[in-house]
Amino acid sequence: MEIRVLRYFLTIAREGSITNAANFLHVTQPTLSRQIKDLEDELGQKLFIRGSHNMTLTAEGMILRKRAEEIISMVDKTEEEFNSMETTVGGDIYIGSGETDAIKLVAQVAKELRNSYPDIHYHLYSGNAEDVTERLDKGLLDFGILIQPADxxxxxxxNLPARDLWGVVMRKDSPLAEKKSIKKEDLINIPLICSRQAMSQRSKNEFVEWFGEDFDKLDVVTTFNLVYNAAIMVEAGIGYAITIDKIANTAESSNLCFRPLEPSVDSGLNIIWKKYQIFSSAAELFLERLRESFGDIEQSFSFR
Structure with a gap:
């Protein structure tokens, strides 16, 4: 039993004659008559009482009409659901990032996109550049946000339209808190808390140039990959954390404060993805919105 033939059957029942139904369906009368005769033979039941100018349903035909209407309704609903899938964007987008205030920019794009496509969901992963790129390479992330310099x-x-300012997070009652900025000589012979990435990739790290030959004289007592944990160590009095601004809680109610490096060091930021990446429809649309927002921006790493 074909769906097309059931549609023919219902049209004849509605129009009341082969002629009217054939005109409505844009098929020939012999073709329509043959399709209905084949349906009756398949079911082993007579479906219509044929008059000289009209056709009426038999009792069996009335039963089939009820069932056919249910079947056609379900078929139409199913087709509508699948057709809507072609126009409704939904799915998951996976983003990895280091700790940076610039995530606000990406969050705004994500918010605006989800206002239009509420079936899109985001999954965030926090880590340093090495963590993020490793997961990106394995296909576990769609996008990564990296702080320059990074390969x-x-x-x-x-490039994102933001720059991260580097400095030192310390207790407000520490001697260095009285300074407006921190020079490299201030950091010699005091306990420091540095990012694991800074210590493991010295050849590419911004502080090599800033510290110069004094880099190896630093007393690094703790390394970290999340500033939240580093701030806890600072508050406990273990040392001074070298990090970027606006990540650790240095509000008036906090015991911590931030002082920038002198000369100042700031970094640009990139949002990256694998070359030749095949994205989901949701991730593709997200990338399109990112390009609309940030496509013409140039950023760099600099000492000032």
Whole structure:
């Protein structure tokens, strides 16, 4: 029993004649008559009482009409649901990032996109550049946000319109808190808390140039990959954390404060993705919105 033939059957029942139904369906009368005769033969039941100018349903035909209407309604609903899938964007987007205030920019794009497509869901992963790129390479992330300098030669990327200012997070009752900025000589012979990435990739790290030959004289007592944990160590009095601004809680109610480096050090940021990446429809649309927002921005790493 074909759906097309059931539609023919229902049209004849509604129109009341082969002629009217054939005109409505844009098929020939012999073709329509043959399709209904084949349906009756398949079911072993007579479906219509044929008059000289009209056709009426038999009792068996009335039963089939009820069932056919249910079947056609379900078929139409199913087709509508699948057709809507082609126009409704939904799914999951996976984003990895280091700790940076610039995530606010990406969050705004994510919010605006989800206002239009509420079936999109985001999953965030926090880590340093090594963590993020490893997961990106394995296909566990769609996008990564990296703080410069970082090796992005094997990725496609956009620059974000923000810069992270580097400095030192310390207790407000520490001697260095009285200074407006921190010079490299201030950091010699005091306990420091540095990011694990800074210590493991010295050849690419911004502080090599800033500290110069004094880098190896630093007393690094703790390394970290999340500033939240580093701030707890600072508050406990273990040392001074070298990090970027606006990540640790240095509000008036906090015991901690931030002092920038002198000369100042700031970094640009990139949002990256694998070259030749095949995205889901949701991730593709997210990338389109990112390009609309940040496509013409140039950023760099600098000492000032």
């Amino acid at each position: 992005i030669t094997k990725y496609d990327y956009l």
